[in-house]
Amino acid sequence: MKYIAPFAIWLYLIVTTVGEVEIFYTGPGTFSVDTAIGLIAFVNALITAYFLMNIKQEPSTIHYLFLAPLALVMVLILTLLFAFGVR
Amino acid sequence: MNQWIARWLYTTNHKDIGILYFVGSMYFGLIGAALALLMRVQLAFPMNTVLSASSFNQAVTLHGLIMILWFLSPLSLAFANYFMPLQIGAEDLALPRVNAFGYWLFFFGGIVASIGFLLPGGNTAGGWTAYAPFSGTTYSPGPGPTVAFAGLIMLATSITMGSVNIVLTIVHCRAPGVTWRKVPMFTWFIFFTIIAMLFSFPSFLAALVLLMSDRVLGTFYFASSTGGAILWDDLFWFFGHPEVYVVLLPAFGLIGEILPVFSSRPLAEKNIILFCTGAVVLPLSYMVWSHHMFLTGITLSESEAFSVATILISLPFDIIILAFIKTLAQASIRLTAPMIFCIGSIFLFIVGGITGVFLSSFVLDVVYNNTYFVVGHFHYVMVGAAIFGLFAGIYYYLPKITGRMYHEAMANWHFILSFIGFNVLYFPMFFLYDMPRRIYTYQSIPSWDILNFISTVGAFIFAIANILIIVNIVWTARKGPIAPPNPWGATTLEWVPHIVGASSHATGAAGAESSGYHTEHWSPRPIALSIGISISFIGLALMVYSWGFVVLLAGLAVCAYALLGWAGDDLKEKFVMHQELGETWPFSAIPKMRFGMWIFLSTDVILFGAVIGAYLFIRSNAVTWPLPGSIHEIPLGLTNTIVLLTSGLTAFLALESIKEGNQRGLIAWLGVTLVLGATFLGIKGAEWYNLYFGKGFSWTSGLPGSTYYFTVGLHAAHVTVGLLIMVYLIRKAMLGGYSKEHHVGVENFALYWAFVDIVWVFVFPLFYLL
Numbered sequence: 007m008k009y010i011a012p013f014a015i016w017l018y019l020i021v022t023t024v025g026e027v028e029i030f031y032t033g034p035g036t037f038s039v040d041t042a043i044g045l046i047a048f049v050n051a052l053i054t055a056y057f058l059m060n061i062k063q064e065p066s067t068i069h070y071l072f073l074a075p076l077a078l079v080m081v082l083i084l085t086l087l088f089a090f091g092v093r
Numbered sequence: 094m095n096q097w098i099a100r101w102l103y104t105t106n107h108k109d110i111g112i113l114y115f116v117g118s119m120y121f122g123l124i125g126a127a128l129a130l131l132m133r134v135q136l137a138f139p140m141n142t143v144l145s146a147s148s149f150n151q152a153v154t155l156h157g158l159i160m161i162l163w164f165l166s167p168l169s170l171a172f173a174n175y176f177m178p179l180q181i182g183a184e185d186l187a188l189p190r191v192n193a194f195g196y197w198l199f200f201f202g203g204i205v206a207s208i209g210f211l212l213p214g215g216n217t218a219g220g221w222t223a224y225a226p227f228s229g230t231t232y233s234p235g236p237g238p239t240v241a242f243a244g245l246i247m248l249a250t251s252i253t254m255g256s257v258n259i260v261l262t263i264v265h266c267r268a269p270g271v272t273w274r275k276v277p278m279f280t281w282f283i284f285f286t287i288i289a290m291l292f293s294f295p296s297f298l299a300a301l302v303l304l305m306s307d308r309v310l311g312t313f314y315f316a317s318s319t320g321g322a323i324l325w326d327d328l329f330w331f332f333g334h335p336e337v338y339v340v341l342l343p344a345f346g347l348i349g350e351i352l353p354v355f356s357s358r359p360l361a362e363k364n365i366i367l368f369c370t371g372a373v374v375l376p377l378s379y380m381v382w383s384h385h386m387f388l389t390g391i392t393l394s395e396s397e398a399f400s401v402a403t404i405l406i407s408l409p410f411d412i413i414i415l416a417f418i419k420t421l422a423q424a425s426i427r428l429t430a431p432m433i434f435c436i437g438s439i440f441l442f443i444v445g446g447i448t449g450v451f452l453s454s455f456v457l458d459v460v461y462n463n464t465y466f467v468v469g470h471f472h473y474v475m476v477g478a479a480i481f482g483l484f485a486g487i488y489y490y491l492p493k494i495t496g497r498m499y500h501e502a503m504a505n506w507h508f509i510l511s512f513i514g515f516n517v518l519y520f521p522m523f524f525l526y527d528m529p530r531r532i533y534t535y536q537s538i539p540s541w542d543i544l545n546f547i548s549t550v551g552a553f554i555f556a557i558a559n560i561l562i563i564v565n566i567v568w569t570a571r572k573g574p575i576a577p578p579n580p581w582g583a584t585t586l587e588w589v590p591h592i593v594g595a596s597s598h599a600t601g602a603a604g605a606e607s608s609g610y611h612t613e614h615w616s617p618r619p620i621a622l623s624i625g626i627s628i629s630f631i632g633l634a635l636m637v638y639s640w641g642f643v644v645l646l647a648g649l650a651v652c653a654y655a656l657l658g659w660a661g662d663d664l665k666e667k668f669v670m671h672q673e674l675g676e677t678w679p680f681s682a683i684p685k686m687r688f689g690m691w692i693f694l695s696t697d698v699i700l701f702g703a704v705i706g707a708y709l710f711i712r713s714n715a716v717t718w719p720l721p722g723s724i725h726e727i728p729l730g731l732t733n734t735i736v737l738l739t740s741g742l743t744a745f746l747a748l749e750s751i752k753e754g755n756q757r758g759l760i761a762w763l764g765v766t767l768v769l770g771a772t773f774l775g776i777k778g779a780e781w782y783n784l785y786f787g788k789g790f791s792w793t794s795g796l797p798g799s800t801y802y803f804t805v806g807l808h809a810a811h812v813t814v815g816l817l818i819m820v821y822l823i824r825k826a827m828l829g830g831y832s833k834e835h836h837v838g839v840e841n842f843a844l845y846w847a848f849v850d851i852v853w854v855f856v857f858p859l860f861y862l863l
Contacts, residue, residue, distance in 0.1 A: 008749075009746070010751075012742060012745050012746070013742070015740065015742075016738065016741070016742040019738045019854075020735055020738060020739075021730065023734050023735065023738065023854075023857075024731065026857075026858055026862060027727060027731050027862065030727070030862045031723070033860075034471060034720065034721050034722055035720060035721055041863050042736055043858045043862050043863060044352075044863070047855055047858045048842075048860075049764065050701060050854045051851045051854045052442070054741065054847055054850050054851050054854060055847070055851055058729070058741050058742070058744075058745050058847045058849065058850065059843075059844055059847035059851070060842075060843075060844075064682075064683065064691075065680070065682050065683065067679045067680055068327075068683065068691055071691060071692070071695055072691070072694075072695055072698070074292070074375065074442040074695070074698070075292055075695045075699050076702075076704070077376075078292055078376075078379050078699065078702075078849075079698060079702030079706065080700070081379065081380070081701060082296065082331050082702065082703065082712075083325065083397065083702065083705075083706040083707050083709060085327060085383060086323075086324065086327050086414070086706050086707075086709070086710040087709060087710060087713055088392065088395060089320070089323050089327065089391045089392070089393075089395065089710070090320065090390070090392065090714065091390070
């Protein structure tokens, strides 16, 4: 029983990753497909961090500790992307 | 080996390493100062020929790099190493061997960076900012610049490791009773400084590794004409601007420590100062970097946003300075050397700060950009304010370190001459607002001629003045009168005699080797590993010669030997970590080492974020890009993703096994994870082979190849490190090294491996599907 949750999460990650590829084949390079794939990757990363990395068991201070560099990276990436304006 | 030499090579003690940082930074400071004098001699007269254009450019570049990264920052680390643990009642830094490794990496990094002067073509000459495309092989050919950038990589790695170590110490190693409210000002400011380092240096590291990749492997990150230069600017200044505060804040911490002692009253508005400093570091210091890029063609709206943020960051500094002045107002001030240097530092910072406000306006920046006005401004902040504050710290703590009092009259003359010399050197630069910086000579213009000559005279006065502090330190250590245990009547913990120990105080606190603590904790591994890395990097940079590869292999062999020794020491439990029982709030629920891993991973987020950001930037600006699925084998990528995700599950199960005390389960699941990780790399290798030889898709074939191989390669390097860790863990598990209660190594590995999984969760769709 104890290992049901990690196995279920693993299975979910595998299925959604296969799903990513399936969605890709429906229309490579289109905006809606790209958005869907990006969204799945984002959710999968969150789930991996939350359950396999055990963030859910860490105190909230660790959450903030990890959010700080993520926020800074987002600022860096957005600055890079908008350096020459929206294309 | 002679015991004295062995002590300084193998020590892991924080006080010894503090002394080493002090000596090392002073050594590099002298080199940087000599280069500055050469530059000033060249510029003293128009059309001077003391230095050639190339030599001048090399001198100005290395002067900047050395002074900022190998002198000012490490001088602060000297204080942090020596006094921060004493102030919080910690026995040592949290990871003493990592601390020693960080020092040697810094020291040899500086040596490696300087080697470029001796190589054909000379050293890097594109300015300390290493702007692209000047730093590429087209404009900076030859092995010299490559070696210099390798030295910088070593330094950035050293600082990142040191940052993790110091944060871990402050958060997790405070003595009982040393709550955050009782943490002294210097330690608070070191904490803020380290936060600035922690998230800024990984971006610099990413930029440098990308640059090395461009130079050695022939990728195109910064050579690209579609924004390569802007990419470097952003990655560099994301580090470069917080670095200003990295240099400045330790000096302010020392001022915050010294002002109350010598004005016989508590520091005014301590909590407000801390709040303002926190606001400066996070988030403001990371919100202003593009003001260095106003004229690079970035959009007006981006310039406006960064202009406002830059003006905003000056406000907390105003408040800090006002609080310092309030502390002095109507106080009974003792004007000894530490105090007069503090006052000098505050004055110089005000001048530097006011001129900085001019530069925050992007309209005025059009006029001042790239002129000597900028040079004057940042020297007032980074040299004047920082170095005068650090000098104050040296005089303040010299009696503590040596057990002897310094020569007060000589110290006063040091201040008078250096204050005059500094202002004669840099103040004329504000009037040279029409003279471009980084030019090696100029046509005679009356206003330029006289101001440059005055500036050079000031440089020599400043240089002569600073010989006095070296003389004073040597005199103090040899002949200074014995100092009382607390000569200034300070109230912080580092001055309490029983903390330091009477014997160590009398012989100099660093002379604690007689206690026996040192010899038990000597380790040759940190210096050996640093030497191995240095040789490897030199070999990598010299691959242009046929024997470069041999040097690289020799370096890697030394690294392997040192790492095996390090792991062997751990397996024998030669360096048992003490379990601290002090203040750990707000991280009480997290064991020290696990907290350390979280900190490390947070720096890795920046590293990967910068590299993935670089990819997104290049991709969004590229005119053409291969269609998704046209180059990469999606089924192969999918298979690899499944393999890696499965290894994430098995790593998790390994941890769960040992949490239940199941040793065999731990070994079995780690073994499966190892096989899956190796399979991932095997599939990746086959995929690369097919791409390279089958499809002719290489890292030199264009930006798609460069970004793919580098990003996936960086991830593969992380997987490889994970495999090596697993081999160690399995070996230790087989020796019974883990139990239900003690399994922090496995816990940290599981965290690391899950992080590697998460990165791949993004990398796979980014490169294969989008």
